[in-house]
Amino acid sequence: MKEYEKTKLNRVKRGQNRAIYDVEKINTILDAGFLCYVGYIYDGKPITIPMAYARRDDKIYIHGSTANRMLLSILKSEETSITVMHLDGLVLARSGLHHSVNYRSATLFGSLKKIEKDSDKSQILGWIVNQMMPNHWGSLRPMHQKELDRTLVVEFTIETASAKIRDVGVNDEPEDYSLPIWAGVVPIKQVAEYPVSDEKLIEGVSIPEHVLAYYQQNK
Amino acid sequence: MKEYEKTKLNRVKRGQNRAIYDVEKINTILDAGFLCYVGYIYDGKPITIPMAYARRDDKIYIHGSTANRMLLSILKSEETSITVMHLDGLVLARSGLHHSVNYRSATLFGSLKKIEKDSDKSQILGWIVNQMMPNHWGSLRPMHQKELDRTLVVEFTIETASAKIRDVGVNDEPEDYSLPIWAGVVPIKQVAEYPVSDEKLIEGVSIPEHVLAYYQQNK
Structure with a gap:
């Protein structure tokens, strides 16, 4: 089992029993979606933007227009984190305190690099489209050179990561189980x-x- | 129509035709969900965490344990942004470049304050539970004092914001409409x-x- 090293940055502090550092398990969470939340710093302020992505090995690929100042800021900022979360259920307990959600989430830290070669860019854009809709890229017309020229493709190398999964039922205070209050889980699905x-x-x-x-x- | 002032921070640069600054429209996006992505800076790094929230007027409320170092970091960091996004569809075009998603998203900038009074905290925690499951708080047992004591409730005042909505079909290059390639939208729902x-x-x-x-x- 390959694990990400626990550092100050990725160590899960709350709910450590749910913490996951296993590379394969984290990849499974990443491969279950195509939308990530990219955090970067702009003018000293933390900003989060949703972006489509693809994963290959320890790389996450994002893209945008070369006129996308946001993406240029992300590249320039050097510090970036990526968060992916899937909501799986509403956990309704007998007390407010024990309300929760079931979910799978991963947070990634790493470094960014601009992809320069056209053949690499084109292949990666195919991965991004296929992560959203499997096997789709091959059915489209090939990209024009001018389209590639105005597309910025960015490679994020995962240097450290952690994930959390909650997939259990209600956990109430022992004395609350005798209360005539309903509790349960409402499963949520996309x-x-x-x-x-x-x-x-x-x-x-x-x-x-x-x-x-x-x-x-x-x- | 009340609008957020456009500043360097919230002005939408890409896809300006989809930019929304209208307070009511942004509130509608916020009220359609209960999970937000809170961006903050920790040790110089931008971090994004998903959190449950409630909205009342121009305030967003989040909460956590007083032992939640993340939430304490958020409070301390002063700079915070909040992002909410609802995915509504996959937009599959004839070319890779025009692939997109339909969505409603809002990004909020503002300042944070810790809520001190127990009666305020309790009311706000009720709003947070009810934002996830309408009319639910009243069916639960009241909070114990010791539970309130170990819960941190944070008020985020929206100072500026912007939103984007994409809810249309495929936009392809004019010459691509004659290609024998399928295009369309796959609606997505939670x-x-x-x-x-x-x-x-x-x-x-x-x-x-x-x-x-x-x-x-x-x-």
Whole structure:
């Protein structure tokens, strides 16, 4: 089992029994989504922006327009963290204090690098699209050179990370179990609805198999 | 229409046509969720953590244990931002470049204050629970004094904010509309599954009406 080293930065302080440093488990959390929250410092202020990403090995890739001042600030700031969270349930206890949520979350710390080579950029953009919709990139028209030129692709190398998972039921105070108060978990899920085709599709083009498969797996 | 003043901090630079500064519209985005991403600076590094919140007027309330070093760091850091985002769809275009998501997001900047008075703390904790599950607080046992004592309640006053909403279909390059490539939107929704009662409920306690109503409205 490969683990991230516990440092001052990534050591989980609250709820240590839920702390995870295992690389594979953290990767599983990262691979279950495609939206991350990137934290950076702008003008001395902490800012968080949601961005699409792809993971490959210990790298997270994000992208944006070369005119995206936010992404340029992220590159310049050097200090960046990335957070990914999946909400799995509302935990409703007998007392307010023990209310909680079930979730899987990961926080990553690392360093950033701009990807320069066009062939690398194009491959990574394919990974980002496929992380959102598996097997999708191959069905699209190839990128034009001018599109690649105006796209900034940034590689974040995970240097340290931690994750937390809560996936259990209600934990109430021992004396509260005798109260006539309901407690339980409301499971929460992110689902896909049936794909809505663009009105301007040319005749004969139907929803591809891989998009239908995504819907079936996520409905 | 009351608007947040556009400053260097909150002015939306990319996709200005989607920028929103209207207070009511931003409040609607905030009231549609209960999980926010709080950005703060720890040891010179930007960190983002997901937290439950409640909104009242121009205030966002968050809470945690008094032993929660993270929340103490947030209070101490003075600079904080809060991001809320709802994912509404995957926008699959004919070209990679025009892939996007439909979403509603808000970013808030403001100042923090610790709530000192017990009666205020208790009321605010009720708001936080009710933001997650409407009408729920009244069904719980009242908080014990020792629970209030070890709970830190923090008030964030929104000083400036901006939001972005994307809720339209695919926007492709004009010449790409003739390609035999599928394009469309896959709507994404967060849903609740049927509540799972705690195994240790005493006899005769059933799922409350307001929890069933939440399930019906979110299933």
